[in-house]
Amino acid sequence: MTRCARLFACSALALALFLATAPRAAAAGPAPGTPPEMVAAYGSLADGILALKRAEASLVRSILAAAHGHAQAELGRAQKAIAAKDAAATRTALEALAGDVAQLATEGDAAVGAVRKRLIEGGHHHHADGEAQGLYDEGYVVVTRAAKQRLLDSSRALAQMAASPKAEALAAEWQKVEAVYAELAARQ
Amino acid sequence: MAAPGAQAGDPPGPAPRLQFVNVAPQAGLTRVLLAGRPEKDHLLDSAGAGAAFLDYDRDGRLDVFLPNGWRLEGARVAERGRHALYRGLPDGTFRDVTDEAGVSGDGQWGAGAFAADYDGDGWPDVLVTGFGPNRLYRNLGNGRFAENAREAGVDSPGWNTGAAFFDADGDGDLDLYVAAYIDCTLQDVLAARRALGWRGLEQVAMGPFGLEGAPDRFFRNQGGGRFVDASAEAGLQDKALAFGFAVRAADVDDDGDLDLYVANDSDPNYLYRNEGGGRFKEVGVWSGCALDENGAAQAGMGLAAGDATGDGRLDLLVTNFSEDFSTLYRGLGGGLFEDVSRGSGVGPATRRWLSWGAAMADLDNDGDLDLVVANGHIYPQVDRHPEVVGRYAQRNLLLENRGPGASPQFVDATAEAGPGFEELLSSRGLAVGDYDDDGDLDLLVTNLDAPPSLLRNESRGGAWLTVVCEGPRGEPGPVGTTVTVRAGGRTQQRDVAAGDSFLSTHDPRPHFGLGAAERVDEVDVRWPDGSHSLRKDVAARQFLRVRKGS
Numbered sequence: 001m002t003r004c005a006r007l008f009a010c011s012a013l014a015l016a017l018f019l020a021t022a023p024r025a026a027a028a029g030p031a032p033g034t035p036p037e038m039v040a041a042y043g044s045l046a047d048g049i050l051a052l053k054r055a056e057a058s059l060v061r062s063i064l065a066a067a068h069g070h071a072q073a074e075l076g077r078a079q080k081a082i083a084a085k086d087a088a089a090t091r092t093a094l095e096a097l098a099g100d101v102a103q104l105a106t107e108g109d110a111a112v113g114a115v116r117k118r119l120i121e122g123g124h125h126h127h128a129d130g131e132a133q134g135l136y137d138e139g140y141v142v143v144t145r146a147a148k149q150r151l152l153d154s155s156r157a158l159a160q161m162a163a164s165p166k167a168e169a170l171a172a173e174w175q176k177v178e179a180v181y182a183e184l185a186a187r188q
Numbered sequence: 189m190a191a192p193g194a195q196a197g198d199p200p201g202p203a204p205r206l207q208f209v210n211v212a213p214q215a216g217l218t219r220v221l222l223a224g225r226p227e228k229d230h231l232l233d234s235a236g237a238g239a240a241f242l243d244y245d246r247d248g249r250l251d252v253f254l255p256n257g258w259r260l261e262g263a264r265v266a267e268r269g270r271h272a273l274y275r276g277l278p279d280g281t282f283r284d285v286t287d288e289a290g291v292s293g294d295g296q297w298g299a300g301a302f303a304a305d306y307d308g309d310g311w312p313d314v315l316v317t318g319f320g321p322n323r324l325y326r327n328l329g330n331g332r333f334a335e336n337a338r339e340a341g342v343d344s345p346g347w348n349t350g351a352a353f354f355d356a357d358g359d360g361d362l363d364l365y366v367a368a369y370i371d372c373t374l375q376d377v378l379a380a381r382r383a384l385g386w387r388g389l390e391q392v393a394m395g396p397f398g399l400e401g402a403p404d405r406f407f408r409n410q411g412g413g414r415f416v417d418a419s420a421e422a423g424l425q426d427k428a429l430a431f432g433f434a435v436r437a438a439d440v441d442d443d444g445d446l447d448l449y450v451a452n453d454s455d456p457n458y459l460y461r462n463e464g465g466g467r468f469k470e471v472g473v474w475s476g477c478a479l480d481e482n483g484a485a486q487a488g489m490g491l492a493a494g495d496a497t498g499d500g501r502l503d504l505l506v507t508n509f510s511e512d513f514s515t516l517y518r519g520l521g522g523g524l525f526e527d528v529s530r531g532s533g534v535g536p537a538t539r540r541w542l543s544w545g546a547a548m549a550d551l552d553n554d555g556d557l558d559l560v561v562a563n564g565h566i567y568p569q570v571d572r573h574p575e576v577v578g579r580y581a582q583r584n585l586l587l588e589n590r591g592p593g594a595s596p597q598f599v600d601a602t603a604e605a606g607p608g609f610e611e612l613l614s615s616r617g618l619a620v621g622d623y624d625d626d627g628d629l630d631l632l633v634t635n636l637d638a639p640p641s642l643l644r645n646e647s648r649g650g651a652w653l654t655v656v657c658e659g660p661r662g663e664p665g666p667v668g669t670t671v672t673v674r675a676g677g678r679t680q681q682r683d684v685a686a687g688d689s690f691l692s693t694h695d696p697r698p699h700f701g702l703g704a705a706e707r708v709d710e711v712d713v714r715w716p717d718g719s720h721s722l723r724k725d726v727a728a729r730q731f732l733r734v735r736k737g738s
Binding site: 098 | 397399401427429430456470471475479482520521
């Protein structure tokens with residue numbers, strides 16, 4: 001569904017709710033309580049809104065899991081390439097690994113960034129309070145600012161290893177990544 | 189004979205160490221840059237335009253191209269500005285040749301000016317980006333240009349900003365990358381109201397957050413003066429729909445082909461690494477030049493590339509918003525970078541300024557690259573709040589390079605740089621070039637709602653060498669040519685680029701400060717096809733012509 005079509009569908013739902021309840025709401029007499037149909041509709045909507053927010057968190061966790069899974073595969077390739085003293089393959093794997101860790105840091109690639117920007121533009125902040133406290137970057141859902149910084153540091157360190165790769169250094173850096181990832185997973 | 193810039197009444201005696209004087213009025217550079225409404229209700233009102241140094245008539249002297257915008261009154265278009273082409277004259281002044289050259293823009297709201305010989309006929313052409321379709325002025329070689337952006341396939345309507353001509357696929361012709369900023373219509377611009385509550389103090393222009401980014405585009409040169417959009421095929425797709433401003437092509441990983449760096453406003457910057465065969469890979473985040481040292485995206489406006497730190501590797505300077513710092517990314521080799529803004533002195537010196545155009549240039553000819561930054565706020569409303577850091581009109585900034593061993597390496601020398609750096613304007617574009625051919629680099633700066641500044645360099649400097657690279661028929665040296673100079677125990681490198689700074693093009697002739705060295709051990713010109721031209725034991729203080737194949 002296009003962005004326009006989604007907007008149209010939401011607007012149509014709001015209009016339908018209004019039309020369904022407006023005549024009764026406008027009736028004369030003492031001020032009534034909020035009509036139960038409206039409360040029920042709003043309750044249903046709240047369920048949907050909250051479910052969407054949970055779904056957003058789940059989706060971002062899936063994005064992170066995909067990047068993490070890919071990173072594990074690249075880690076294996078890098079380790080094998082280092083053992084085989086294959087400089088070209090080592091570089092390729094380390095750069096791919098660095099890219100995966102960078103995507104962990106930024107909760108996905110640039111295309112995800114575009115989606116996040118759209119949400120911010122629309123006023124949606126998954127962690128509005130956390131952003132105000134400086135714990136999260138704008139629009140981030142799972143990765144805290146501190147975790148982002150540590151993952152970015154690791155991604156750069158992994159990329160720099162390509163110049164003089166060492167298995168022990170790679171293992172140590174990957175341990176740092178795993179530690180951050182485990183902390184993020186534990187925050188569910 | 190006196191240098192073209194010298195005045196009869198100049199007092200004798202040694203020149204100050206750093207001295208810049210605005211000579212634009214005397215030189216005839218008077219075209220006012222129209223910039224929307226006075227209150228800057230939309231970001232387009234305050235984005236401004238760049239400038240280009242080029243030699244369009246190949247007479248050996250630098251000419252100047254200045255794009256122009258529009259003046260708005262409320263929701264009404266009051267005046268459509270005219271671009272300006274100024275021909276450099278032997279006496280150091282310029283003559284307005286806009287009409288005879290046919291480059292007034294025909295009502296285009298212009299932004300960037302990028303000069304390069306895209307059709308390979310030996311004459312520099314000019315791309316003018318802007319709000320609406322781009323203009324591509326093909327140089328006919330007789331003092332006139334023909335506009336053919338649509339025929340060439342690069343008109344690309346939208347709000348186009350920075351651009352770079354470069355040979356992306358190594359096939360010998362120039363391809364083109366054009367950054368775009370916000371997806372909006374003229375109706376949006378005209379109807380804009382200052383709706384963003386800024387720090388609870390003022391209502392100011394909205395954006396860029398809250399507005400939709402427009403996609404950058406990459407155009408592959410098909411030959412015959414035709415380009416085709418190959419963004420996706422080349423791996424140069426603007427996936428983040430980032431708010432793109434400045435573009436620079438340079439060989440950041442030193443592997444012999446041109447990579448591409450894009451400074452984005454409020455989004456991570458892009459580094460597209462050239463993978464060969466016309467394919468690119470975006471590697472900005474993990475290579476260390478997309479974010480600042482805190483992992484935050486900044487308000488990338490302009491950029492500069494060069495070996496500022498003096499370690500033989502390419503560094504990048506990205507200018508940003510005020511109360512943030514402009515970022516110096518030190519090259520680590522292999523296309524990797526680290527943010528050294530704080531320790532280098534660049535961060536502390538730039539924090540109070542809202543910065544745009546930028547250049548790395550050896551302004552005192554001492555053998556290292558100084559940093560110049562053009563400044564100016566986007567909200568005129570800040571002037572009503574003295575408690576806020578920075579005014580709408582700001583001084584430009586000169587950071588002197590004290591050498592690799594110094595700490596900090598860069599110090600703010602603006603206050604000692606003469607009257608040209610005392611001017612208070614809202615500056616945007618910055619192009620560097622030796623317009624008066626006296627061996628030092630002058631600065632051309634564009635200013636909102638004002639004429640440009642031409643800051644003539646009157647500093648007391650060291651020896652110098654300018655290398656004029658020429659093709660086999662004497663045509664201007666191709667974009668992507670690199671020149672390495674070894675002198676006085678130091679090795680320096682420059683490249684020829686078409687697209688730099690903020691929406692600008694610098695002098696295409698690589699310039700080197702040599703300090704006390706009066707001779708150059710070696711000049712090595714590496715042409716884009718990988719061939720070299722070498723010169724040994726060259727005298728300093730000259731324009732050295734090096735022709736390809738010689």
